Amino acid sequence: AQKVTQTQTSISVVEKTTVTMDCVYETRDSSYFLFWYKQTASGEIVFLIRQDSYKKENATVGHYSLNFQKPKSSIGLIITATQIEDSAVYFCAMREENMGYKLTFGTGTSLLVDP
Amino acid sequence: NSKVIQTPRYLVKGQGQKAKMRCIPEKGHPVVFWYQQNKNNEFKFLINFQNQEVLQQIDMTEKRFSAECPSNSPCSLEIQSSEAGDSALYLCASSPGQYSNERLFFGHGTKLSVL
Numbered sequence: 001a002q003k004v005t006q007t008q009t010s011i012s013v014v015e016k017t018t019v020t021m022d023c024v025y026e027t028r029d030s031s032y033f034l035f036w037y038k039q040t041a042s043g044e045i046v047f048l049i050r051q052d053s054y055k056k057e058n059a060t061v062g063h064y065s066l067n068f069q070k071p072k073s074s075i076g077l078i079i080t081a082t083q084i085e086d087s088a089v090y091f092c093a094m095r096e097e098n099m100g101y102k103l104t105f106g107t108g109t110s111l112l113v114d115p
Numbered sequence: 116n117s118k119v120i121q122t123p124r125y126l127v128k129g130q131g132q133k134a135k136m137r138c139i140p141e142k143g144h145p146v147v148f149w150y151q152q153n154k155n156n157e158f159k160f161l162i163n164f165q166n167q168e169v170l171q172q173i174d175m176t177e178k179r180f181s182a183e184c185p186s187n188s189p190c191s192l193e194i195q196s197s198e199a200g201d202s203a204l205y206l207c208a209s210s211p212g213q214y215s216n217e218r219l220f221f222g223h224g225t226k227l228s229v230l
Binding site: 089 | 146
């Protein structure tokens with residue numbers, strides 16, 4: 001069964017540093033898609049970045065990048081030059097191509113960026 | 116800002132009462148999802164639609180939950196007889212739906228409190 005696990009409950013960093021959030025997943029599908037979303041204090045959920053399983057190159061968008069380690073079923077999110085406004089809860093999610101549109105989420109990592 | 120509109124933002128019900136929430140997906144998005152997010156940040160997939168047709172849904176054998184996406188009207192999720200355990204944030208999301216790797220666009224959610 002599909003499963004997404006985020007073991008870090010919370011992380012605290014100083015502004016302008018780099019932070020990495022872990023995520024591991026379980027799937028039997030050979031084709032799948034991995035997403036990171038963030039949920040702000042207001043509850044808004046915003047898409048950040050995506051990795052397609054068949055792509056070897058790590059995705060990068062702005063100051064977000066991914067560390068995709070397929071043999072380890074791992075998709076880490078890296079945020080460089082963190083800002084105060086990056087404080088939020090970050091969710092990893094997976095969609096398996098053969099499972100329709102359903103997205104399976106991890107339980108999130110709360111990031112606090114201090115000045 | 117989210118273009119998926121959910122109403123109401125907050126809903127307070129007594130046990131046994133009916134709770135109904137609505138969602139207007141982003142224009143042009145035929146695929147609509149409902150998720151329940153509990154206080155532990157666990158996302159539970161409830162149901163998704165493509166246009167008016169149900170694509171996938173959890174086993175709603177209790178029949179307390181029902182959902183629909185009629186044409187030219189908001190989508191809705193209804194809990195017939197609310198229980199304390201239903202207290203959660205109910206999230207609606209939409210997607211263009213053409214490709215499996217497409218992201219979801221989330222509304223701000225309806226926070227249901229069952230007293």
